[in-house]
Amino acid sequence: MNISLFLQMAADAEPDRIGLVCGGRRWSYSALIGAARGAAHGISKSGCQHVALLDEGSEAAAIALFGAAIAGIPYVPLNYRLADADLAALLKRIAPAYIVGDVDRIARLNPEGAHAARTRMAFIAEAEAAAGSTHPEEPGDGIAVQIFTSGTTAAPKAALLRHSNLVAYILGAVEFGSALPTEAALVSVPPYHIAGIAALLSSVYAMRKILLLPSFDPDAWLALAASERATSAFVVPTMLARIIARLDAGASADLSALQAVAYGGGRMPLELIQRALDLFPNTSFTNAYGLTETSSTIALLGPEEHRAAHRSKDPDVRGRLASVGRVLPSVEIEIRDEQGRALPRGERGEIYVRGDQVSGEYRERKALDSEGWFPTRDAGWLDSEGYLFLGGRTDDVIVRGAENISPGEIEDVLVSHPAIAEAAAVGIPSAEWGEAVGIAVVARSDEAVPEADELRALIKNRLRSSRVPERILFLKALPYNEMGKLLRREIRNLFKN
């Protein structure tokens, strides 16, 4: 199996159809497969063992992804936002690599790496010049993509996705050629994120035109959506918040073609999705939950479920807007306790998943158990209808005395307070308990900051006394990374000072 098959099929079916638009240039499927073959030729000739990208999103990301696949070499998109020292460590781990992007930075950070580095422009020009190359298909089931995890607790892990994992995901989720010629997907997630890879593969297989925005900016997003008449888009919650903020501030854009918005990658604030549903009453919203190690989406809350929850009076149905929906038909799920025993519905535990798209494999080790289950390290629970609710990372669990406390349960209560916009609960060192609860809260701009005792009483009444925070910080904003992930480590650091 090889993911380059998807691009090959699209080019066979309709060679002249436009598959990708970036920076004003329009690429047909036949131009893309030609460039990918040309890239494969250059990659093979280099003798390198990895193909890396150190660049913003562009057609080079698609050409490198498929070119690496044709050459049978793992594609490793790197996070160009990393600090020099962190990036240098990753460059060492993949040396010698064929790298597309910031050649000066590569030479400066890892001069002894013997990398074959090229600028984006040079890479594309070489790939197009060798478009007539042919390459025998690599046998077996090699590694298609290697993504370094963000490494919030330790050194980044090299997560491996095999061709069979990604092919299983795409075949399970996308119907070939199902997009109408008018359909266009606006892709603004960074190329080093699994969502960026999945967006390329899904759209190519559906034959949905990709509108690539190299780097997210709300005004550029609105302009591209309007000028190319985007029919769908994937955003992380912070992107959606920034787009809505621009619209609120009076930015105008013709979004009449926009039929569908999918979101994921981080926790969606309930208020934000409710606002979006009101602001775009005719748009379909889909919430996708997945991990790098699961080849992207494993559960989703679909458009009908969004609208049903939004208009329901039943609190259980309404509450599903805060869920990530149900698992894909091709994925199995279990919630397990710390001893690894499956828990009944309604009980919180760790989310385990199994399926062909689930790799659970790292360069260093395999994380699947003997029966193929992958421990996601995400906490969560299933309601009676199988809707999955997330409760944060299990690594973030606060252990007070012998009691395990999920930050999510405290945060859910806090944001129910009318004056609280955002809240985060973390473990803080405690001489008495080992760990105690610390909370950081952000008050709404239009509300008075509540008293600390009021928040303590709220938690005590709604949960129990062990959940009551020992310390409370009032912040102007919570720290997030560019994908909208809450940086709990930074909040823990705030309590140290």
Added chain:
Amino acid sequence: MKPGTKLKSVVCDTEVMVIRGGDAVVECGGAPMAEERPAERKAVAPAFADGTKIGKRYVDAAGTLELLCVKPGKGSLSMGGVALVLKEAKPLPSSD
């Protein structure tokens, strides 16, 4: 047949990739498919001439075999002389 194996028709342009399959012999246009295309094409059997469609998945009634058509052609697919059927796909909302 291992998943990922590509089979080619000996009667037309059809090419399939095995998604799931045992040791069954798969035919296209009435003739067994092969990993390499022969120099000369055989004739399409009239009973198996409905054609294949790119991107469609074909299964047997028992669900032991699943093929993805990656190149279309004039012949139609069968296993042991029994026609394979189109697998109905339940569309999922696009999540990326």
